Amino acid sequence: MSEFLQIALKSYTDTRGTLTVAQDDIPFKIKRCYWITEANSQVRGGHRHHVTRQFLVAIRGEVHIYMNDGVKDAEIILNNPSVGLLVEPEDWHTMHFQTGAILLVISSHDYDPSDYIDEKY
Numbered sequence: 001m002s003e004f005l006q007i008a009l010k011s012y013t014d015t016r017g018t019l020t021v022a023q024d025d026i027p028f029k030i031k032r033c034y035w036i037t038e039a040n041s042q043v044r045g046g047h048r049h050h051v052t053r054q055f056l057v058a059i060r061g062e063v064h065i066y067m068n069d070g071v072k073d074a075e076i077i078l079n080n081p082s083v084g085l086l087v088e089p090e091d092w093h094t095m096h097f098q099t100g101a102i103l104l105v106i107s108s109h110d111y112d113p114s115d116y117i118d119e120k121y
Contacts, residue, residue: 039097057084061101
C-alpha cells in the first residue's frame with residue numbers, strides 16, 4: 001500500500017445512479033478546479049509546487065499517477081470516482097492517462113506559473 005494519502009469520498013447510490021460528494025473530506029480550501037480530457041495514452045504533469053495542494057479524482061477511466069516526495073515514490077492507479085489522491089506541494093507527480101480517462105483536479109490556489117518546480121528530486 002502507498003504512503004501517499006488516498007481519500008474515499010462519500011457516495012450515495014440508488015436506482016438513479018451514484019452521487020459522490022467532495023466537501024469536508026478535502027483538507028484544504030478549494031480555490032480552483034479543472035478537468036483533463038482527451039489525453040489518451042499521454043503523460044502529463046512532471047512537476048511539483050511551492051505551495052499548491054491538489055486533489056486528483058479519475059471521474060472516468062483510469063489514470064496512473066507516479067508520485068515522489070524526495071524520500072519515497074509510488075505508482076497509484078486512480079480508477080474509482082469515489083476515491084481521490086492528495087498531492088502535496090513537495091510531491092513530484094506525473095499522470096499517465098489510459099484511453100477515455102477524465103481526471104478532475106481540485107486545487108488550493110489559483111494558477112501561478114511561478115509556483116511550478118520543473119526539477120525532479
